Amino acid sequence: xxxxxxxxxxxxxxxxxxxxxxxxxxxxxxxxxxxxxxxxxxxxxxxxxxxxxxxxxxxxxxxxxxxxxxxxxxxxxxxxxxxxxxxxxxxxxxxxxxxxxxxxxxxxxxxxxxxxxxxxxxxxxxxxxxxxxxxxxxxxxxxxxxxxxxxxxxxxxxxxxxxxxxxxxxxxxxxxxxxxxxxxxxxxxxxxxxxxxxxxxxxxxxxxxxx
Amino acid sequence: xxxxxxxxxxxxxxxxxxxxxxxxxxxxxxxxxxxxxxxxxxxxxxxxxxxxxxxxxxxxxxxxxxxxxxxxxxxxxxxxxxxxxxxxxxxxxxxxxxxxxxxxxxxxxxxxxxxxxxxxxxxxxxxxxxxxxxxxxxxxxxxxxxxxxxxxxxxxxxxxxxxxxxxxxxxxxxxxxxxxxxxxxxxxxxxxxxxxxxxxxxxxxxxxxxx
DNA sequence: GCTCGGTCTTGACAGTTGTCAAGACTTTCC
DNA sequence: GGAAAGTCTTGACAACTGTCAAGACCGAGC
Numbered sequence: 001x002x003x004x005x006x007x008x009x010x011x012x013x014x015x016x017x018x019x020x021x022x023x024x025x026x027x028x029x030x031x032x033x034x035x036x037x038x039x040x041x042x043x044x045x046x047x048x049x050x051x052x053x054x055x056x057x058x059x060x061x062x063x064x065x066x067x068x069x070x071x072x073x074x075x076x077x078x079x080x081x082x083x084x085x086x087x088x089x090x091x092x093x094x095x096x097x098x099x100x101x102x103x104x105x106x107x108x109x110x111x112x113x114x115x116x117x118x119x120x121x122x123x124x125x126x127x128x129x130x131x132x133x134x135x136x137x138x139x140x141x142x143x144x145x146x147x148x149x150x151x152x153x154x155x156x157x158x159x160x161x162x163x164x165x166x167x168x169x170x171x172x173x174x175x176x177x178x179x180x181x182x183x184x185x186x187x188x189x190x191x192x193x194x195x196x197x198x199x200x201x202x203x204x205x206x207x208x209x210x211x
Numbered sequence: 212x213x214x215x216x217x218x219x220x221x222x223x224x225x226x227x228x229x230x231x232x233x234x235x236x237x238x239x240x241x242x243x244x245x246x247x248x249x250x251x252x253x254x255x256x257x258x259x260x261x262x263x264x265x266x267x268x269x270x271x272x273x274x275x276x277x278x279x280x281x282x283x284x285x286x287x288x289x290x291x292x293x294x295x296x297x298x299x300x301x302x303x304x305x306x307x308x309x310x311x312x313x314x315x316x317x318x319x320x321x322x323x324x325x326x327x328x329x330x331x332x333x334x335x336x337x338x339x340x341x342x343x344x345x346x347x348x349x350x351x352x353x354x355x356x357x358x359x360x361x362x363x364x365x366x367x368x369x370x371x372x373x374x375x376x377x378x379x380x381x382x383x384x385x386x387x388x389x390x391x392x393x394x395x396x397x398x399x400x401x402x403x404x405x406x407x408x409x410x411x412x413x414x415x416x417x418x419x420x421x422x
Numbered sequence: 423g424c425t426c427g428g429t430c431t432t433g434a435c436a437g438t439t440g441t442c443a444a445g446a447c448t449t450t451c452c
Numbered sequence: 453g454g455a456a457a458g459t460c461t462t463g464a465c466a467a468c469t470g471t472c473a474a475g476a477c478c479g480a481g482c
Contacts, residue, residue, distance in 0.1 A: 017428095021429090037335065037338035037339075038250065039250030040250075042468075042469060042470085043470065043471090044468090044469080052430070052431090053430070053432075054431090054432095055431060055433090055471095055472085056431080058470085058471065058472070059428095059430070063471095064469095064470065064471090116337040119334050119337070120334050120337075123248075123330050124248065124250070124331075125392075126248075126327040126330070126331075126392065126395045126396070127247065127248035127251065127327065127331070128248075132396050135396070136397065139392070164405075166389065166405065166409075167409045167412065170382075170388075170409065171381075171382040171413065172385070173388075173389070174382050174384050174385015174386065174388065175378065175382060175385065177381075177388075178377065178384070180337070181337065185336060185346070186347065194375075198377075198381065201373075201378065202378070228458095232459090253438075253440085254440065254441090255438085255439080255440095263460075264461050264462075265461090266443095266461060266462070266463090267459080267461080268440095269440090269441065269442070270459070274440090274441095275440065275441090425481095425482085426479105426481090426482105427478105427479100427480090428478085429477080429478075430475105430476085430478095431474105431475090431476070432474090432475085432476090433473095433474090433475105434471105434472090434473085435470105435471080435472080436469100436470100437468105437469080437471105438467105438470105439468075439469090440465105441464105441466090441467105442464090442465085443462105443463095443464085444461105444462090445461085446459100446462090447458105447459080447461085448457100448458080449456100449458070450458085451454105451456085451457095452454090
């Protein structure tokens with residue numbers, strides 16, 4: 001709609017246009033899913049949250065499931081590098097710890113709907129076979145993401161990590177999920193404060209007693 | 212139908228009969244919910260898993276929501292004392308640790324559907340206001356349950372707990388949830404083994420360095 | 423200008439859902 | 453035995469869902 005098209009529309013491979021629409025629909029879908037949750041999200045509602053009508057979904061996706069899975073992967077691409085800056089910029093353990101906790105708080109605050117959607121989808125995968133593959137893939141990606149933070153923290157501390165990647169991810173994810181629940185259901189401010197304190201207390205415990 | 216009723220049916224306050232049916236329906240509902248998950252469970256399916264027809268639900272519950280919430284509370288009553296024996300019978304830290312880990316494995320194996328249902332309902336409460344109160348109440352109950360284990364573990368170790376009840380619950384719940392996911396989606400045996408190892412590694416970290 | 427391929431809307435379909443009313447069946451009590 | 457209260461079944465309803473087909477719209481190329 002902006003003036004980028006002068007004489008003709010910009011040369012664009014058909015596949016690009018197609019994929020762009022798919023991404024556009026994925027974004028509408030993610031917005032709706034984050035608001036309503038997996039169970040209560042219908043294709044019509046997704047279309048309502050976009051500029052298209054409900055029939056268009058079947059033009060770009062063969063299936064509701066295909067749309068959802070596409071959304072999940074699309075979402076992953078957005079969040080997987082979330083803590084890379086924290087890892088790259090910190091030069092001391094304390095600095096990394098503060099930056100990591102701050103980033104956790106930030107994403108909890110700014111993207112609470114997306115996080116609850118992720119937990120929703122992960123839980124649904126325990127009932128629905130179709131989600132299994134995508135969920136396992138994302139979960140692994142998140143574990144790797146956490147592992148980069150924890151192992152960098154150990155490196156800056158001059159210590160070894162005393163946990164497996166899975167364990168480190170498990171405990172941190174547990175704390176984050178609890179904070180999200182408190183944030184959404186009870187006391188947002190308390191949730192953020194507690195999360196900061198818990199992460200600061202936990203991270204040193206992931207290290208071996210220094211030699 | 213058994214011979215308990217001799218001349219008349221046993222004297223039974225009407226409220227008792229009413230509550231008994233409600234519990235009967237709650238059990239059918241929990242079986243169905245554990246199998247299908249919250250979203251895919253319909254009142255007709257619940258009735259199919261009982262000896263009644265679908266209309267009876269509305270005789271005992273005003274609402275689908277009321278049935279679900281009743282189920283949640285009914286479920287809680289079953290599981291809240293799960294680790295009391297572990298706490299009562301153990302006399303050394305190592306013994307408690309082994310017994311606790313064994314009990315976690317046992318309940319993960321025997322009641323996987325109920326556990327995934329709990330995580331499902333807890334996640335749904337982030338979208339649905341109606342579940343909020345019941346979920347927060349159960350979550351608190353579980354936190355207390357874990358706290359009894361952890362503080363007894365500290366007592367037997369002659370040390371102080373270095374975490375808040377919320378933090379201890381958060382990390383252990385994170386590990387358990389991860390184990391459940393692995394158990395259901397990937398490798399059941401590996402999930403159980405990893406859980407045992409992780410709990411053994413984590414529990415000592417909940418204690419203050421002994422004085 | 424006019425066709426043509428791609429894009430999108432509209433309307434309909436069959437199935438499922440929560441809800442509820444009407445009545446049949448059962449138990450209780452006189 | 454028969455009335456009354458309690459219990460349960462049946463069938464229907466409106467709303468909603470995923471799916472899809474028929475055709476309208478639109479820009480590009482001859």
